[in-house]
Amino acid sequence: MNQEMVKVTIDGKEHEYAIGTTYREIVDEYQEEVAEAPVILVMADGKLRELQKKLKGDCTLEFVTTKDHIGFETYKRTVCLVLLRAIYDVAGKENIEKVMIHYSVGNGYYFTMAGKAVLDQHFLDNVKTRMQELADMCTPIGKRSVNTDDAVSLFHHHRMYDKEKLFRFRRVSKVNIYNIGYYEDYFYGYMADHAGYVKYFDLKLYDEGFVLELPTRKNPSVISSFRPEGKIFQVQKESQEWAEKMDISYVGDLNDHITKEGISNILLVQEALQEAKISDIAQRIVLEGNKKFIMIAGPSSSGKTSFSHRLSIQLLAHGMKPHPIGVDNYFKNREETPLDEYGEKNYECLEAIDVEQFNKDMLALLRGERIELPVFNFKTGHREYKGDFLQLGPEDVLVIEGIHGLNDKLSYALPAESKFKIYISALTQLNIDEHNRIPTTDGRLLRRIVRDARTRGTSAKDTIARWPSVRRGEEANIFPYQEQADVMFNSALVYELACLKVYAEPLLFGIDKSEPEYLEAKRLLKFLDYFISVPSEDIPHNSLLREFVGGSCFDV
Numbered sequence: 001m002n003q004e005m006v007k008v009t010i011d012g013k014e015h016e017y018a019i020g021t022t023y024r025e026i027v028d029e030y031q032e033e034v035a036e037a038p039v040i041l042v043m044a045d046g047k048l049r050e051l052q053k054k055l056k057g058d059c060t061l062e063f064v065t066t067k068d069h070i071g072f073e074t075y076k077r078t079v080c081l082v083l084l085r086a087i088y089d090v091a092g093k094e095n096i097e098k099v100m101i102h103y104s105v106g107n108g109y110y111f112t113m114a115g116k117a118v119l120d121q122h123f124l125d126n127v128k129t130r131m132q133e134l135a136d137m138c139t140p141i142g143k144r145s146v147n148t149d150d151a152v153s154l155f156h157h158h159r160m161y162d163k164e165k166l167f168r169f170r171r172v173s174k175v176n177i178y179n180i181g182y183y184e185d186y187f188y189g190y191m192a193d194h195a196g197y198v199k200y201f202d203l204k205l206y207d208e209g210f211v212l213e214l215p216t217r218k219n220p221s222v223i224s225s226f227r228p229e230g231k232i233f234q235v236q237k238e239s240q241e242w243a244e245k246m247d248i249s250y251v252g253d254l255n256d257h258i259t260k261e262g263i264s265n266i267l268l269v270q271e272a273l274q275e276a277k278i279s280d281i282a283q284r285i286v287l288e289g290n291k292k293f294i295m296i297a298g299p300s301s302s303g304k305t306s307f308s309h310r311l312s313i314q315l316l317a318h319g320m321k322p323h324p325i326g327v328d329n330y331f332k333n334r335e336e337t338p339l340d341e342y343g344e345k346n347y348e349c350l351e352a353i354d355v356e357q358f359n360k361d362m363l364a365l366l367r368g369e370r371i372e373l374p375v376f377n378f379k380t381g382h383r384e385y386k387g388d389f390l391q392l393g394p395e396d397v398l399v400i401e402g403i404h405g406l407n408d409k410l411s412y413a414l415p416a417e418s419k420f421k422i423y424i425s426a427l428t429q430l431n432i433d434e435h436n437r438i439p440t441t442d443g444r445l446l447r448r449i450v451r452d453a454r455t456r457g458t459s460a461k462d463t464i465a466r467w468p469s470v471r472r473g474e475e476a477n478i479f480p481y482q483e484q485a486d487v488m489f490n491s492a493l494v495y496e497l498a499c500l501k502v503y504a505e506p507l508l509f510g511i512d513k514s515e516p517e518y519l520e521a522k523r524l525l526k527f528l529d530y531f532i533s534v535p536s537e538d539i540p541h542n543s544l545l546r547e548f549v550g551g552s553c554f555d556v
Contacts, residue, residue, distance in 0.1 A: 037065035086130035091117035112209035138196035151175035165252030239429035282314035297405030298424035303544035327402025334381025348473035359413035406481035423485035460507040
């Protein structure tokens with residue numbers, strides 16, 4: 001009996017394959033031609049497919065490698081699945097109560113364990129050896145689709161109670177369950193079809209748990225030396241501990257609280273915690289006594305502007321006179337702006353700022369002189385002077401906001417003792433469940449999509465398209481300096497994703513399937529589907545979240 005053949009277009013060339021051929025079989029033919037990195041997924045007519053899937057008809061095929069964003073995320077998920085199987089193999093299921101992923105540390109993830117098993121380096125070395133064995137055997141990773149009710153029962157059986165709670169609130173009728181041998185789990189996102197990809201990783205004890213070290217997307221076969229960033233780790237840990245005190249560590253917990261108790265109490269507690277933190281920072285600035293330049297920096301959509309206003313109010317309450325200054329007002333005239341590697345004007349590099357003039361003005365203010373501050377006209381692309389004069393007295397301080405605030409090259413002429421550096425970021429303390437984390441970048445991207453649509457008329461499609469460029473700027477200009485901060489402030493609110501959902505969903509649904517940004521929009525929509533939405537009416541008008549959803553009492 002002749003097999004029915006279909007046409008598959010790869011790199012513009014047509015090939016014939018039998019219906020039922022797996023994508024894995026096709027990839028194996030071409031892997032050597034795509035030598036830069038392993039192919040871990042494929043795109044069939046623009047739709048993402050795992051390699052165990054089979055051809056059903058004519059299609060155009062593109063390869064997704066571990067150097068691609070989607071492919072690299074798939075690699076990281078696969079390593080986590082193999083890690084979990086190896087832990088249970090080494091310790092024995094009866095000795096593990098729970099393994100929990102928390103947040104990023106360096107290039108890896110921080111995990112903790114609960115149960116009878118002793119977590120030490122010897123244990124981790126055995127786990128690493130077992131992971132390598134599973135990889136060397138190319139142990140298959142299976143996938144099956146089960147009814148949601150059956151999935152809830154399965155998670156209960158496996159004592160994955162956070163997943164059980166999560167899926168009680170899901171409206172979908174089916175759930176995809178992955179397995180590597182006897183070990184079964186749910187993961188948010190696609191997976192490799194076998195463990196053979198898991199070649200580059202390491203395990204190190206850290207704090208009360210351990211870190212799964214991973215390569216970077218640029219160098220997916222290299223594990224860099226372990227350089228933990230202690231300050232930001234402690235901020236994340238403190239946020240996690242507060243979430244645990246509120247019994248809201250996972251999305252299912254949040255949904256449970258919303259349905260049983262409403263959002264009001266959670267909202268009030270979270271806002272009170274942030275206000276207390278801001279007050280503590282203001283008090284520290286006052287007690288140090290010699291600070292004139294409060295330098296605030298953080299990545300996109302961290303809530304820097306609202307934070308600056310709220311800090312200024314607290315400084316006033318502590319007897320100081322704050323004056324806001326935006327580093328953006330010191331942009332060089334547009335024709336002097338340097339270009340990036342793509343030939344576009346690079347507004348995010350330090351060289352786009354007139355650093356010399358900034359330092360000249362700040363030093364004059366420090367000497368008690370009266371100066372005229374510039375205002376950058378974003379329509380004309382030029383700095384202007386409109387009579388905005390300033391002179392500092394004994395209680396006056398400058399609250400300076402800009403992405404380069406922590407980089408001493410921006411304020412090279414200012415005495416170190418006169419500066420107080422604050423790093424702010426939205427470090428999401430909530431995870432989907434014990435094995436699926438929420439990247440902080442997802443929370444910030446959703447914030448930005450909502451804000452850009454409201455304040456700039458920018459579509460979600462355009463915001464998503466620009467996001468990789470924004471992230472490159474952060475990696476180059478902000479993250480390398482975050483540990484130099486005197487204090488760090490976490491602007492994430494445990495309830496915010498449930499609120500952002502109301503605003504973000506219509507914007508994401510507006511992206512057409514034919515657009516390259518559709519895949520990311522689809523992923524975010526699936527992610528938001530985990531949350532029960534909540535209205536924004538009760539959010540205080542001075543909340544950092546108001547900077548994004550609107551209704552702020554500040555000029556943001």
